[in-house]
Amino acid sequence: MRYGHNHNVQEPNPQRRKLKTKPLLVLIGILFVCNVFWFIGWLIPDKSKQPDEEVASVAGEPITRVEWMTAMEKEVGREVLLDLVNNKVMETAAKKYGIEVTDEEVDLELALITSVDGRTHSGLDTEQTRQQIRSTLILEKVLSNDVVIDDDAVQSFYDKNESLYNILxxxxxxxxxxxxxxxxxxxxxxxxxxxxxxxxxxxxxxxxxxxxxxxxxxxxxxxxxxxxxxxxxxxxxxxxxxxxxxxxxxxxxxxxxxxxxxxEGRRFSFDEVKEHIKRELAIEQLPQSVNPEAFWKEFDAKWFYGK
The missing domain is CATH 3.10.50.40 (Chitinase A; domain 3)
Known part of the structure; x- marks a missing residue:
């Protein structure tokens, strides 16, 4: 969830503020990639299948499994691999900076998402949805790690928007x-x-x-x-x-x-959502937008497509 309120915060250390992007865009990107993974997983044959197996034909001319999979790799292979690398980079960054995501945090975000834009998760099973939320939380925590939000600003936001946390x-x-x-x-x-x-x-x-x-x-x-x-x-x-x-x-x-x-619907108390609000308000304060590739050099990330 994104909020349009501004609050005064202390400027974060610029040396550690290495990755700044819009979490909603990342969420959409992860959603796309999860759907691609599902589709490719459905397409990939088991090991008993032969690469020259005929999967279709036109006017008697066969289309083989290897032709099919090669076309799939050309179509979405680069994007899928890019997101695999970026997700791994983010997990590595989380370990370096001591970022943890609990099941309770995922439960909260899932409840909040269902009240606002739950239909964006169609096509993902429950485990994929939770993994998507976890990945987004890691990214947001890395992004907001050094942004300081005043406790009074967090309480004020909750008081003015308490209805947001009454989940149907x-x-x-x-x-x-x-x-x-x-x-x-x-x-x-x-x-x-x-x-x-x-x-x-x-x-x-x-x-x-x-x-x-x-x-x-x-x-x-x-x-x-x-x-x-x-x-x-x-x-x-x-x-x-x-x-x-x-x-x-x-x-x-x-x-x-x-x-x-x-x-099941429930009302979340201030104590249950204060860290969520603090993180969301911190994200609002980040002026720069830098994609996850900003961490590639730091974690020696390399891939098939070169630079």
Missing amino acids: TAYRTSVIITPTKSEAEQALDELSKGSGFDGLAKELSTDLASGSLGGDIGYINADTQSIDSAIYQAASELKEGKTSDVVSLQDGTYAIVRVNEVI
Whole structure:
């Protein structure tokens, strides 16, 4: 979460303030890379597969597995490797500067994210989402390590924005959208016979954005405006791991709703969020924007693509 308030702070030591970037951009970047990892992981064959195996053909001309994977490497290989190196560099920086991230901190950030932009995590499973949050926290802590925020400023921000920390219950939700009720009922029947929800969403859902992610639309709550209210209503009545009956939507289509995870709503006290607020206010004070490659030389990072 980003805040638009300014507070007076002591100027950090310029020799240690080596990496300054916008955490939201990093969050988006990590999200992209996690999705790429998932996609490539889905594509990579097991060791029993032969590199000259035919994966497709056009007019009788084969396309082999090695051609396929070579094209994938050319398309996204550089970006994926860049993020792998940067993530490793950040982990190394965290060790050097004594940065630690606890499970409780990840839980807090996850709860706060679900109340604001939980749908940005669609396509990632729970463990990937938590790892993404951990990586972002490491980066933010390195960035704000030497920025001093007055305790009174932290208390003042909490007092003025206490409602931000009253978190609604959120549901990690997947959907299958169909144009007719009969198609939705058919999908329900296939689910009852053991078909996987992810696979059916990819095959049947007319909502291509969520369908390509196995139906995942991320975390939704009572304030989520970007979905049909009937989807939230159905999700709020389900237990974790359960699937709804056919749900009628306002645009005339139909949905099947599945809840993958429930994060119970709660109100966070000042003591629970003061370090979070202090870090966020510190990040606001950083004027420069330098990408993670700023640490490469310090930690002797090298890669396939050279300089």
